[in-house]
Amino acid sequence: MKALLLVIGLIGLGTLGTYFYSNQQASTDNASTNTTKIESTAKEEAPAEVPKTATLRLPEKTNNIWEMKAFELPDTKGDLRTLSDWKGKVIMLNFWASWCAPCQFEIPRFVRYQNTYADKGLQIVGVGLDDANKLKNVERSLEMNYPTMVIAQAEAGPLLEKFGNDQQIVPYTVVINKEGTIVYIHRGGLEDEDFNEFIAPLL
Known part of the structure; x- marks a missing residue:
């Protein structure tokens, strides 16, 4: 029973960690969409990784x-x-x-x-x-x-x-x-x- 609870606990921690990573990654992606480098074209616009208010x-x-x-x-x-x-x-x-x-x-x-x-x-x-x-x-x-x-x-x-x-x-x-x-x-x-x-x- 203790072994089963330990496995369930580890799965829960893994899921929680994935959730926080996914949300952090989404925040990072959103922060990089406020500028565009001019070397990109209309077909491929690569956002510059700088803060909006820099x-x-x-x-x-x-x-x-x-x-x-x-x-x-x-x-x-x-x-x-x-x-x-x-x-x-x-x-x-x-x-x-x-x-x-x-x-x-x-x-x-x-x-x-x-x-x-x-x-x-x-x-x-x-x-x-x-x-x-x-x-x-x-x-x-x-x-x-x-x-x-x-x-x-x-x-x-x-x-x-x-x-x-x-x-x-x-x-x-x-x-x-x-x-x-x-x-x-x-x-x-x-x-x-x-x-x-x-x-x-x-x-």
């Missing part, structure tokens, strides 16, 4: 946007744009792609921010790592009210690295204050709490 600072030598080598990209209308077009505003530079689900999930919040804070000097600017027509489709479906500059995914690596995104993940947001200083970088989906803490005080 932040970092750029090295001092690249900290001022007006001192960096200027870049010029077309927007989805075909007009050439550069960040100096919005000099004097607080710029939220958001790197995204049409195949990136976390990117599209945060865009409605950005639309709301642009509506609410444009009069206070906020300018959101997208950088779409994609085909212009695909980006236009997202712009229409989500009623985006801010411009998106376009660069091919295959050519985006050096630009992402220039802004501190060595891991080449999206979404990725760079905040530039009115003086042109890069003051905040956010990897993954940007939430209202992040905006209220780090961006709203700049306006």
